[in-house]
Amino acid sequence: MSTVEVAGLRVVRGGRVVLDGLDLTIGPGVTGLLGPSGCGKSTLLRSIVGVQRVAGGTVTVLGAPAGSAALRDRVGYQTQSSSVYDDLTVLENLRFFARVLGIGPAAADEAAASVDLGGHRDAVVGRLSGGQRSRVGLAVALLGSPELLVLDEPTVGLDPVLRRDLWALFHRIATAGTAVLVSSHVMDEAERCDDLLLMREGRIIAQGAPSAIKQRQGAPDIETAFLALVEGAE
Numbered sequence: 001m002s003t004v005e006v007a008g009l010r011v012v013r014g015g016r017v018v019l020d021g022l023d024l025t026i027g028p029g030v031t032g033l034l035g036p037s038g039c040g041k042s043t044l045l046r047s048i049v050g051v052q053r054v055a056g057g058t059v060t061v062l063g064a065p066a067g068s069a070a071l072r073d074r075v076g077y078q079t080q081s082s083s084v085y086d087d088l089t090v091l092e093n094l095r096f097f098a099r100v101l102g103i104g105p106a107a108a109d110e111a112a113a114s115v116d117l118g119g120h121r122d123a124v125v126g127r128l129s130g131g132q133r134s135r136v137g138l139a140v141a142l143l144g145s146p147e148l149l150v151l152d153e154p155t156v157g158l159d160p161v162l163r164r165d166l167w168a169l170f171h172r173i174a175t176a177g178t179a180v181l182v183s184s185h186v187m188d189e190a191e192r193c194d195d196l197l198l199m200r201e202g203r204i205i206a207q208g209a210p211s212a213i214k215q216r217q218g219a220p221d222i223e224t225a226f227l228a229l230v231e232g233a234e
């Protein structure tokens with residue numbers, strides 16, 4: 001069974017067709033959703049998490065319709081805007097969100113440890129570095145040990161070293177059994193994914209392992225492959 005199955009997904013936002021009949025599947029490991037700003041990545045992720053009104057098609061997550069009550073604890077989601085409280089400590093934030101989810105406080109310690117913030121548990125979030133703050137958001141999404149983790153541009157604005165560390169963390173989480181779906185508009189992050197979805201103007205223009213996509217296009221890197229796919233479609 002695929003982790004996510006999308007068939008004929010159509011989404012209209014503000015009177016404009018944003019997703020136009022998407023078909024795709026997502027399996028285990030780290031899947032990257034890559035495409036230029038405004039191509040519809042966030043809208044697709046919102047549809048998978050079940051917070052987007054859809055005009056047509058189906059989105060099935062872990063065997064259930066996206067957004068259904070059965071998926072509440074099984075899918076973690078980190079949006080682009082941080083939802084953590086700057087004036088609370090790492091642990092206070094995690095305990096608060098654990099309560100919202102209806103899970104015990106022990107999960108807060110576990111989540112902090114799983115993103116290597118155990119040593120900063122009592123630090124006020126507003127005084128953490130950018131990389132540490134994004135890991136707090138990740139820890140919130142990991143509360144309840146989800147089977148699918150959906151991350152909307154988690155590396156945006158981070159320096160290369162922090163980005164590399166965060167991608168290593170995504171792989172660690174995936175190895176531990178949680179499928180990870182990460183969006184990015186930075187094409188050089190493509191190489192860090194097990195599987196890729198390349199998106200443009202509301203459509204998936206390629207799906208597969210980075211090496212397979214490059215080979216199919218005879219391209220040295222994913223950016224070149226992406227441009228070749230765009231030119232081929234025009």
Ligand SMILES: Nc1ncnc2c1ncn2[C@@H]1O[C@H](COP(=O)(O)OP(=O)(O)OP(=O)(O)O)[C@@H](O)[C@H]1O
Pocket residue numbers: 013014018035036037038039040041042043044185
């Ligand atoms: N609340 C909204 N109402 C109407 N249109 C919207 C809304 N949010 C986004 N859109 C439009 O939907 C399209 C896709 O946006 P979306 O945020 O999914 O793209 P994205 O690829 O995630 O972009 P970015 O990387 O900039 O976040 C854009 O044209 C955007 O203007």
